[in-house]
Amino acid sequence: MKGIILAGGSGTRLYPITEGISKQLMPIYDKPMIFYPISVLMLADIRDILIITTPEDRPRFEQLLGDGSKFGINLSYAIQPEPRGLADAFIVGEKFLNGEACAMILGDNIFYGNGFTKLLANARDNAESGYATNFGFRVHDPERFGIMELDEENNIISVEEKPSVPKSDFAVTGLYFYPAGVSELAKQVKPSDRGEIEITTLNDMYLQAGKLKGELLGGGFCWFDTGTFDSQMDAAALIRALETNQSRILACLEQIAFDRGWITRDQLAERAKLCRKNKYGEFLTKVLEDAR
Numbered sequence: 001m002k003g004i005i006l007a008g009g010s011g012t013r014l015y016p017i018t019e020g021i022s023k024q025l026m027p028i029y030d031k032p033m034i035f036y037p038i039s040v041l042m043l044a045d046i047r048d049i050l051i052i053t054t055p056e057d058r059p060r061f062e063q064l065l066g067d068g069s070k071f072g073i074n075l076s077y078a079i080q081p082e083p084r085g086l087a088d089a090f091i092v093g094e095k096f097l098n099g100e101a102c103a104m105i106l107g108d109n110i111f112y113g114n115g116f117t118k119l120l121a122n123a124r125d126n127a128e129s130g131y132a133t134n135f136g137f138r139v140h141d142p143e144r145f146g147i148m149e150l151d152e153e154n155n156i157i158s159v160e161e162k163p164s165v166p167k168s169d170f171a172v173t174g175l176y177f178y179p180a181g182v183s184e185l186a187k188q189v190k191p192s193d194r195g196e197i198e199i200t201t202l203n204d205m206y207l208q209a210g211k212l213k214g215e216l217l218g219g220g221f222c223w224f225d226t227g228t229f230d231s232q233m234d235a236a237a238l239i240r241a242l243e244t245n246q247s248r249i250l251a252c253l254e255q256i257a258f259d260r261g262w263i264t265r266d267q268l269a270e271r272a273k274l275c276r277k278n279k280y281g282e283f284l285t286k287v288l289e290d291a292r
Helices: 033-041 058-065 090-093 117-130 182-186 199-208 230-245 253-259 264-274 280-291
Strands: 002-004 049-054 074-079 103-106 107-114 132-139 144-152 158-161 171-177 210-218 222-225
Touching: 002 033, 002 090, 033 107, 033 253, 049 058, 058 074, 090 103, 090 171, 090 182, 103 117, 103 182, 103 222, 107 171, 107 230, 117 132, 117 171, 117 210, 132 144, 132 199, 158 199, 158 210, 171 199, 171 210, 171 222, 171 230, 182 199, 199 210, 222 230, 253 280, 264 280
Parallel strands: 002 049, 002 103, 049 074, 132 210
Antiparallel strands: 103 171, 107 222, 132 171, 144 158, 144 171
């Protein structure tokens, strides 16, 4: 299975900051925003990842992440010259996917909660069995989101975009799993009135075929769409509190890779040395010591 991170766009809600930098390169507490979606794909045991970004930002992502080998993954890059909708990611990434099942996550989405890895494994199993999966999160203002309605077996029975009378309060988050062939379906989506290849339309195609499932993120989960100043501050405050209380680093790519045997002790030690002047490096050193 392969993964796609959509990290393009102009980030106009964060101007003037994002006039000079991609929002996905901005820090969320102690690491770049892009680390969080990468960690989600890694937790789903996905190592082949495509980052879709703009022509201007691609060199900056490459400088930060390289080919991914220092994290035990394989990173590729592709350009989306202008925003054309979320489902356009599967058209841009068609050659990379090569007909395989995949996961796609938005570059500004952050997830946290116990049992998340199990939910990711369920979604991966669904994709490999021919089903798409959307992740839902309960919100207090569902009229602002795409909303999913589910039956008793977590099959999605309706998806509505910003409904005036929502059928549920579960918002569709920016994390999606799709079976093989999603690029072919995405190419069948006609642009909407705003000229975009809408993910909602793509999901409805799976819904009409009886191939769309939902995974609900319950009360112990947090989900942030960090596309505004306030949401970035909220996410950073939570991450700081969790890391301080638990004496750990969340979304630590090196730890995930080391735990899975994707990088060696020497590679981890090199990363720990690079970050030795802060808590990130101290944590990596502790991971090494605990593994003795």
